[in-house]
Amino acid sequence: MSKIHVNATVNGDAVEFLCEPDEVLLDVLRDRLNLTGAKEGCGTGDCGACSVTLNGRLVASCLVLGAEVEGSAIETVEGIGTADALHPLQRHLLDHAALQCGICTPGIIVAAKALLAENPDPSEEEVRFWLAGNLCRCTGYDKIIRAVLSAAAEMRGDSA
Amino acid sequence: MKQDFKVLGTRPIRPDGLDKVTGKAMFGADKSVTGMLHARVLRSPHAHAEIVSIDTSKAEALAGVKAVITGDDFEDVDNRWTRYTMQNCMAQGRALYDGHAVAAVAAVSKKVAAEALALIEVTYKPLPHVTDVDEAMAPDAPVLHEGVKGRNLGDDVSGNTVGYYSFGHGDPETGFAEADEVIERTFKTAAVHQGYIEPQACLADLGADGRGELWCCTQGHYEVRRICAEILHMDASQLRVTASEIGGGFGGKTTVFIEPVALKLSQKAGRPVKLVMSREEVFRATGPTMSASMDVKIGMAKDGRITGAHARLRYQGGAFPYQMVMLGAMSAFAAYDLEHVQAEGWDVMTNRPKMISYRAPGAPMAVYAVESVVDELCQKLGLDPLDVRIMNAAREGSKSSYGPTFKAIGLVEALEAAKAHPHYSAPLAPNTGRGVSCGFWFNFGGQVSVSMAINADGTVNLIEGNPDIGGSRASISMMAAEALGIEFDRVRTIVGDTASVGFSDVTDGSRVTFAVGIATINAAKAAIKEMCKRAAMIWEIDEESVEWIDGAAHAVGHNAGTLPPMTLAEIAATSGKTGGPIAGHHEGAPDKAGVSFGVHLVDVEVDPETGFTAIKRYTAFQDVGKAIHPAYVEGQIQGGAVQGIGWALNEEYIYGEDGRLQNPGFLDYRIPVASDLPMIEPVIIEVPNPGHPYGVRGCGETAIVPPLAAVSNGVARAIGARLYALPMSPPKILKAL
């Protein structure tokens, strides 16, 4: 079977790649585009470590085919902030010591950013349910939830 | 002991944090090199089978396949423990559990490797299997390996029983005779997996010149080097192992599952080989913890005094000999000061994946059984569960149930903090029960090497040999800064590869902050001594007249006050002219790691219609000696507590009659998710460890111990009926109702 030619944008940059018809977006990002920020924790849509957004919609990139993203805009953790211009979510996760091993962190950042785009003022419960698809084995979630809530407050301009 | 800390106890941002929030950090599966092949492993679908033959010819003939290996490619090794590890990585002659590796392929792409696997023809002859611990111990059970039965065991148990341990003092029967109430119960707990989110992954390159490079996610790259060098019959010096960032371990990454396979494939193909496990492989073929079957009998006087206690623990640890029940038997009654106590344990093999440590290995299940019986006695005698624990608590000077006499410990402090906490007196909602449990872990020291360089610009580099699994680079930098008397951000700590710093034991037993910390302090002392010497030379005074205070050399004695202090940066700046680079290093094997106790309080709500449980409030008290970085200590306590909650309520290895694992995925093996939980409030207690200059005990493991019984005791009080098995899934709770 021959490969499929795809055009898309990743973090605002135009990309062009060839992929197998059955190759998932996660593998395309990691193996073909050298963007290893999205992680594979399960490959079956259960852990959220591979979270990216596709045209603004939060997806598990292990469940999306590379061939499907023709013409789409993809955002990964690498596009969210840089070392000298961190996104508030990234900064608050650091300030709250909300990462231990950090393998879940890229997925959490991508997912939480998608949440705040939809709901800038979520309750604790809303954050917990939104992030229920992002497994973290190290932290017990406590500090992650607090970090997301305080990042949201900062982004709203609350003086919290 | 030092008390007035400048850096310790603050909460600086970890040095690896930036890379981790921007996606730059390199984990096991994130590294690739040119010319790299992709590997896949073929695994047994049988619980126990003779491997009659393996035909790899079709796979080898497939275009793009560069190497195929089976158990025959591995030569025997002398050390029997290494042999078990090798045969766990690749079966030889027999497949011993569902998921046991039988062959592996390296090919130009993942796709070709997967196609090649399907072309390997294995002929199996199924053999009788056993996956339950009590069945495996019965004298007529199918035996996994002959000749490994424990030396001190008789004919009443099968050859799968590889070890027997007993601890205690006094005579429990005498104690039971003094009791007003005696309760004896049998408990079962399921095997659970560490559940790290990063599957095992490695990149191996073993050239024809015999030199090897290995990149992998591990808790101990020196241990990986030792095992792999033995299995590959190479000199340790020729194999350089680099630890990647590690995406969780919790004990599960203290041994190897794929590294020898990747190295062998690389050797055969003459190319670098990347091998990454799928989640299904992680569940089927890496080590979960033991499952257990346990009897606990405790006698109590009317006033709450425990008069006698006896536990019998039977653990199954999978397909190879292992030693672990001992730690359960030692932990079972550690929280109590008892006159008559005995804990016995049996380690048993079954047709399941070889167990490996999981946070406080062996302790959670034993403590669950003990703390459940203590709770039941409190209910029966109408006593307050915290008062009873305070009355019986082990304290400084108590002869522990496992032998040594305790030095300063913080159990009573933790219990009293729990009693005084508003959580304990808060009113309870309907259908909600409040559970209490103690927990305990030893903490270990072990071998360690640290190398510290003072740079000419006044900054400091530190190399340690323990992978950073929970922010240890930050804690180590903090201790270096504290010892040197400089600012935290002047120090950069990295984890060196096996060729760049001396040997260090695996990151286990909560030992890193303790042991690496001691080595760091000693390395700093060596550097300080040299800096004082340089200052003395510049000042033209005796070395003895120079003291290091707050990051600078000070003239003391009769020169005191005559010379302005010389800072670390000033001494470093001229080091090229005063005798060359300044450094300090330390190699050692510190012991005296202090034990750590915890007490957890939980409110559990049970829906009487569905049996569904909800954790409504959770508070965890723990003595950590000294919290170097309080936020990381809190994180360890919270993470451990939630893993324990998962163990209590959801997590379980489920085996069918056919001996096959039925739930090898996160969908059916359900670890706690954010919406399952409330905030977990950590309460740090600091009773300094007399064996550490800063009082550190180690804090990573204790927190997984109390939740099992705390949650179970909460459920018992919520529904008025007690469960004696974990996990307490809704159907099981409904049945108990």
Next chain:
Amino acid sequence: MARVVIFGSLRAFTGGEGEMEIEAATTRELLKKLAARHPALAETIEAGVSLAIDGEVFKEAWFTPIGPEAEVVVMPLMVGG
């Protein structure tokens, strides 16, 4: 002389003897004398034991000093997670 306590199941290798006095300046000397006195224990000592000296646990340190009045508890080797 140090008081040596053989703990728990290790007593199976000392014919049930649980306590003894041994004159030794270091752990290595103590373990050598112990193995000589109880040959059945030698294999276990060779494989590794943990020692609690006056309540502090040591893994495998040969040259740890032992005071004349010390209590030394001999236990199976402990490994962690």
